Amino acid sequence: MCSNIERCIFGVFLNETRFFIWSTMEKEIQLKGGRSTNGVVKSDNVVFRPHKNESDFANKFLKYLENQNFPYSQKYLGRDEKGRDKFLYIDGYVPNEIGDTTIEQLCRFMQIVKKLHDLSLGFTNNEKVICHNDLSPCNTVFVNDIPRAIIDWDSCAVGERWEDITYILWLWINIGSLNRNKIDIIGQMKTALFSYGVNTEVTENFADKLMWRMDKVISQMSKDNYQYNRTKDWVEFSKLWVRENREIITKEIG
Ligand SMILES: Nc1ncnc2c1ncn2[C@@H]1O[C@H](COP(=O)(O)OP(=O)(O)OP(=O)(O)O)[C@@H](O)[C@H]1O
Ligand SMILES: [Mg+2]
Numbered sequence: 001m002c003s004n005i006e007r008c009i010f011g012v013f014l015n016e017t018r019f020f021i022w023s024t025m026e027k028e029i030q031l032k033g034g035r036s037t038n039g040v041v042k043s044d045n046v047v048f049r050p051h052k053n054e055s056d057f058a059n060k061f062l063k064y065l066e067n068q069n070f071p072y073s074q075k076y077l078g079r080d081e082k083g084r085d086k087f088l089y090i091d092g093y094v095p096n097e098i099g100d101t102t103i104e105q106l107c108r109f110m111q112i113v114k115k116l117h118d119l120s121l122g123f124t125n126n127e128k129v130i131c132h133n134d135l136s137p138c139n140t141v142f143v144n145d146i147p148r149a150i151i152d153w154d155s156c157a158v159g160e161r162w163e164d165i166t167y168i169l170w171l172w173i174n175i176g177s178l179n180r181n182k183i184d185i186i187g188q189m190k191t192a193l194f195s196y197g198v199n200t201e202v203t204e205n206f207a208d209k210l211m212w213r214m215d216k217v218i219s220q221m222s223k224d225n226y227q228y229n230r231t232k233d234w235v236e237f238s239k240l241w242v243r244e245n246r247e248i249i250t251k252e253i254g
Contacts, residue, residue, distance in 0.1 A: 027044070028041040029041060029043070031047065037049060037052075037152075039084075045089045046077065046086050046088065046089060047074075047086065047088070048080060048082075048084040048085070048086055049084060049085045049086075049087065050084055050085075051079060051085050055085055057156070057157070058153040058154050058155075058156050059076045059085060059153075061120075061123060061130055061153065061156055062075075062153060063076055064122075064123050065116075065119065068119050068122070070115065070116065070119055072112045072116070072147075072149050072150055073116075073149060073150055073153070074088060074149055074150070074151050074153075075088035090143075090148065090149045091143070092141040092142050092143040092148055093141070093142045094138065094139075094140065094141055094151070095137045095138055095142075097138070098136060098137050098171045098172070098174055099174045099177065101172050103173075103188050103191060105137075105142070105145070105146070105172075106168070106172045106173065106188070106192050106195075107191060107192060108146060108147050108195075109135075109140065109147045109168065109172065110165075110168070110193075110195040110196040111195055111196070112150070113132075113135060113164060113165070113196065114196045114197060116130075116132070117131075117161050128158045128159060128160065129158075129159065129160070130156055130157070130159070131156065131157060131159035131160070131161075131163045131164045132153060132155070132156050132164055133156055133157060133159070133164065133167070134154075134155045134167075135164050135167060135168045135171075136167075136171045137171065137172060139151050139152040161198075162202045163213060163216075165193070165196060165198065166206075166209050166210045166212075167213050167217075168192070169189050169192055169210075170210065170213065170214065170238060172192070173185055173188050173189060173192070175189075175210070175241060176234075176237050176238035176240070176241035176242075182248070186245070186249065186252050186253070189249075189253060190253065193253065200254060203253050203254030204254045205250075206249055206250070206253045206254045207243075207245075207246045207249045210242050211239050211242050211243075214235045214238050214239050214242070215239070217235055218231060218235045
């Protein structure tokens with residue numbers, strides 16, 4: 001039998017435990033912006049993210065980048081007791097949508113991606129690079145309006161430089177947007193390609209490469225995804241823009 005005092009102590013203990021559990025849970029803040037991964041949360045300066053099959057390769061590559069002192073990725077901190085991946089939180093701004101980035105930000109980003117691709121040669125041990133495969137402004141942390149870090153590495157895989165480059169130009173310049181002037185778009189594409197320091201392996205048949213990359217987005221998307229129809233329309237519209245401007249793209253880029 002418990003005495004009153006024991007009951008009282010036990011009651012306080014129970015309340016404090018509840019408070020401790022409650023305050024721990026409260027500390028996890030849902031991170032908005034992600035479209036494909038549910039349950040990305042932050043607690044203090046750590047991001048917790050559900051582990052996927054493809055995360056193992058990505059996390060191994062992140063560790064490699066860290067050992068190479070690449071400062072523009074997110075630091076991988078291992079897994080927690082629930083199996084979630086942990087990353088260091090980077091304090092900054094991550095856009096929810098594309099369409100608001102400037103050519104100055106894009107040029108800075110192209111230099112970061114060039115460093116990333118060059119460094120990845122030591123990981124692949126051949127002429128192929130590691131492509132991030134989703135280098136959207138929405139996977140970039142900006143600090144003081146400057147691209148500071150790349151997040152969301154689940155899709156990274158061995159590939160060709162132009163696979164990332166075409167995707168970046170498409171999203172950061174918003175190719176195909178009705179509000180953009182075509183001369184302006186081609187001019188920005190050239191400036192960005194120059195910032196990366198591309199060679200003809202990247203630029204030849206550039207219109208075809210752009211369309212191949214656009215197609216890849218829709219071919220890899222599940223038809224059950226609620227974004228499928230919207231994405232398909234966007235891909236078709238962007239490809240139409242490339243088709244209509246093939247001549248000038250070939251003349252100006254390759
Ligand atoms: N290391 C980090 N530092 C700062 N913010 C982060 C970090 N990791 C994730 N975030 C935030 O959490 C959001 C979701 O994360 P993440 O991009 O990894 O998920 P996702 O669902 O796979 O995204 P996507 O829609 O691009 O596929 C990001 O948009 C960003 O706002
Ligand atoms: Mg993301």
